[in-house]
Amino acid sequence: MAEPLERLTNLLALLLETKMPLTLEQIANELHGQYPLNETARRGSFERDKSVLRDLGVPIEQQVLAGDQAGRTAYRIDRRRYELADLDLSADERQALQLAVAAARSDDAWGQEGLWKLGVGSERPALTVAAMVPSFEALPPLREAASSRSPAVFVYREVERTLDPYGLLLRDGYWYVIGHDHARREVRTYRVDRIHGEVRVGAPASFERPADFDIRLVFPADPKLLGEPEREVTRAIVRIAGSRAALVAAEVGDQAVVRRFDDGTIDVEVPCVNRDAFRSWVLGLTDNAVVLGPEDLRSDVIQWLTAIAGAR
Amino acid sequence: MARPGPRPAHVRLRRLLVMLPWLMQRGEVPLAEMAAHFALTEGEVVADLELAAMCGLPPFMDELIDVFIDEGTVFAGVPRVFTRPLRLTAPEGFALLAAGRAAMALPGAEPHGPLGRALDKLAMTLGDDGVVVELERPALVDDVVAAVASCERLSIIYWTPARDESTERQVTPRAVFTDGGHWYLQADDHRCGDERCFRLDRVLGISRTGITDARREVTLANPQRWFTDDPELDRVTLRIPNELVWMVERYPLDSLTPGTDADAMSTVVMPITSEQWLRRLLLRLGQRAVVDAPTKWSALGADTASAVLARYDVVNSAN
Numbered sequence: 001m002a003e004p005l006e007r008l009t010n011l012l013a014l015l016l017e018t019k020m021p022l023t024l025e026q027i028a029n030e031l032h033g034q035y036p037l038n039e040t041a042r043r044g045s046f047e048r049d050k051s052v053l054r055d056l057g058v059p060i061e062q063q064v065l066a067g068d069q070a071g072r073t074a075y076r077i078d079r080r081r082y083e084l085a086d087l088d089l090s091a092d093e094r095q096a097l098q099l100a101v102a103a104a105r106s107d108d109a110w111g112q113e114g115l116w117k118l119g120v121g122s123e124r125p126a127l128t129v130a131a132m133v134p135s136f137e138a139l140p141p142l143r144e145a146a147s148s149r150s151p152a153v154f155v156y157r158e159v160e161r162t163l164d165p166y167g168l169l170l171r172d173g174y175w176y177v178i179g180h181d182h183a184r185r186e187v188r189t190y191r192v193d194r195i196h197g198e199v200r201v202g203a204p205a206s207f208e209r210p211a212d213f214d215i216r217l218v219f220p221a222d223p224k225l226l227g228e229p230e231r232e233v234t235r236a237i238v239r240i241a242g243s244r245a246a247l248v249a250a251e252v253g254d255q256a257v258v259r260r261f262d263d264g265t266i267d268v269e270v271p272c273v274n275r276d277a278f279r280s281w282v283l284g285l286t287d288n289a290v291v292l293g294p295e296d297l298r299s300d301v302i303q304w305l306t307a308i309a310g311a312r
Numbered sequence: 313m314a315r316p317g318p319r320p321a322h323v324r325l326r327r328l329l330v331m332l333p334w335l336m337q338r339g340e341v342p343l344a345e346m347a348a349h350f351a352l353t354e355g356e357v358v359a360d361l362e363l364a365a366m367c368g369l370p371p372f373m374d375e376l377i378d379v380f381i382d383e384g385t386v387f388a389g390v391p392r393v394f395t396r397p398l399r400l401t402a403p404e405g406f407a408l409l410a411a412g413r414a415a416m417a418l419p420g421a422e423p424h425g426p427l428g429r430a431l432d433k434l435a436m437t438l439g440d441d442g443v444v445v446e447l448e449r450p451a452l453v454d455d456v457v458a459a460v461a462s463c464e465r466l467s468i469i470y471w472t473p474a475r476d477e478s479t480e481r482q483v484t485p486r487a488v489f490t491d492g493g494h495w496y497l498q499a500d501d502h503r504c505g506d507e508r509c510f511r512l513d514r515v516l517g518i519s520r521t522g523i524t525d526a527r528r529e530v531t532l533a534n535p536q537r538w539f540t541d542d543p544e545l546d547r548v549t550l551r552i553p554n555e556l557v558w559m560v561e562r563y564p565l566d567s568l569t570p571g572t573d574a575d576a577m578s579t580v581v582m583p584i585t586s587e588q589w590l591r592r593l594l595l596r597l598g599q600r601a602v603v604d605a606p607t608k609w610s611a612l613g614a615d616t617a618s619a620v621l622a623r624y625d626v627v628n629s630a631n
Contacts, residue, residue, distance in 0.1 A: 086396075
């Protein structure tokens with residue numbers, strides 16, 4: 001029997017060359033002696049080969065035949081869908097892409113695999129300026145869905161969401177996907193690293209992206225507005241120590257500063273839609289922030305702290 | 313290059329499908345160059361090409377590709393089936409676009425340079441890219457990038473949060489990078505005589521020295537884990553309820569041991585950049601998180617919470 005690599009290569013060549021879709025029997029006949037004779041074993045080997053090719057990105061088409069072959073499945077590969085279009089990249093454009101991939105320094109191999117297809121080698125140029133671009137399994141299907149205007153389905157905070165993704169944004173080291181949420185009927189932002197499991201991509205051309213859409217403008221100005229509201233938006237008043245006042249004012253915006261004291265202390269009014277996120281934000285400032293009100297938010301933080309203080 | 317075990321068939325096929333069109337276009341190429349281009353050993357290239365040369369379909373058996381190797385040079389003949397590379401997969405397309413968009417946001421990028429043109433061409437095959445990368449940078453970054461280019465030694469005042477102290481030192485900038493929303497300077501630190509990373513938002517002052525040092529290429533600090541390379545960093549062992557593990561997953565962890573069903577507590581060992589940072593983490597994790605080691609931090613969460621509560625005693629809405 002042929003080596004697995006040899007059989008895979010021959011199968012790929014055969015499906016690319018054939019004018020007519022071929023059944024497994026025809027394939028086994030053409031690749032004489034390479035697939036097992038036993039029908040179950042042959043089907044098993046072929047299914048494994050097929051899934052290897054699909055995982056590589058090979059677009060294998062299948063159709064169920066009619067006529068004297070009725071009910072049998074036949075396979076072929078459309079060369080136009082298989083082949084990379086000629087991008088006509090010049091030498092300096094190739095080199096620029098190579099530098100970009102090196103500078104992104106992702107720990108996956110996706111960028112280099114892509115570069116090889118564009119004729120760029122794996123030699124790594126020396127760099128003095130770089131940006132780490134974090135990488136997650138959910139990103140490629142989300143980008144594809146945004147590009148082809150297909151709805152994306154994924155699990156976020158244990159709830160399945162259907163989103164018409166308008167785009168992806170890397171900001172402050174996090175990837176966000178922004179789009180129209182079907183169930184909520186409004187534009188929503190989700191953090192991509194919090195998406196759990198697989199992203200399923202639906203039918204293309206299912207939605208229109210608003211013509212004037214700019215992901216940077218739609219992004220919620222306040223990270224505490226991200227995700228799913230558990231309750232109505234509450235306006236919380238938080239007192240910030242002078243040493244952190246400038247940093248916090250820059251973060252929440254000057255219009256959120258409702259009171260200024262001579263010693264530099266400020267009071268800010270911030271939205272709270274998610275208690276966990278709000279508490280996390282306040283506690284990140286440790287003793288430089290005190291929640292003044294409303295009373296139930298203040299006592300929520302006090303209870304949380306009292307529990308920790310008593311756990312010694 | 314050492315690899316664990318033989319390369320599986322799908323890995324070899326993936327590489328073969330980019331090697332063959334590349335080879336056909338060149339006609340002939342030194343074996344060593346081809347191996348370096350594809351990050352393979354010469355032996356691996358030869359093995360894969362020999363195997364490919366045995367592949368074929370009737371009526372052109374053994375003629376799928378026409379290739380032979382002689383005296384360290386690979387010769388390719390008439391292309392047959394694999395004349396073009398396979399289209400880009402979704403992950404490859406994403407990685408190229410995201411890397412390209414990020415590089416366009418780096419200091420020194422030319423909006424209409426070769427990278428911009430390459431990205432425009434990529435968009436023709438990948439469709440509207442839908443990827444926006446923002447790398448907001450403090451003004452300091454451009455100054456430091458210029459110092460890297462000229463190898464000029466700088467004098468900086470650097471705040472170390474772990475000790476809450478500022479020190480002045482001379483450094484020779486070698487590289488600048490951003491990771492997780494922060495900018496870092498990789499430099500020769502003349503105070504300790506070693507290479508170090510500095511977070512630029514902790515550089516409180518910077519001045520030029522007029523001293524120019526010899527150029528030296530550096531390997532960029534390891535992505536994600538770079539700051540844990542610092543052997544001076546303290547380690548902490550935490551026990552955290554399983555449902556809160558996500559809060560620490562984004563940090564570099566030395567180890568994560570999931571909890572059993574019985575107690576549902578995971579054990580995490582992680583480097584700590586400063587005690588102040590650990591204080592904030594413990595407040596966020598809440599009462600069920602426990603510092604197992606070192607014992608000097610056993611009460612750190614409780615002490616921090618008490619200190620914050622003391623502020624609540626003083627400050628209320630009445631004043």
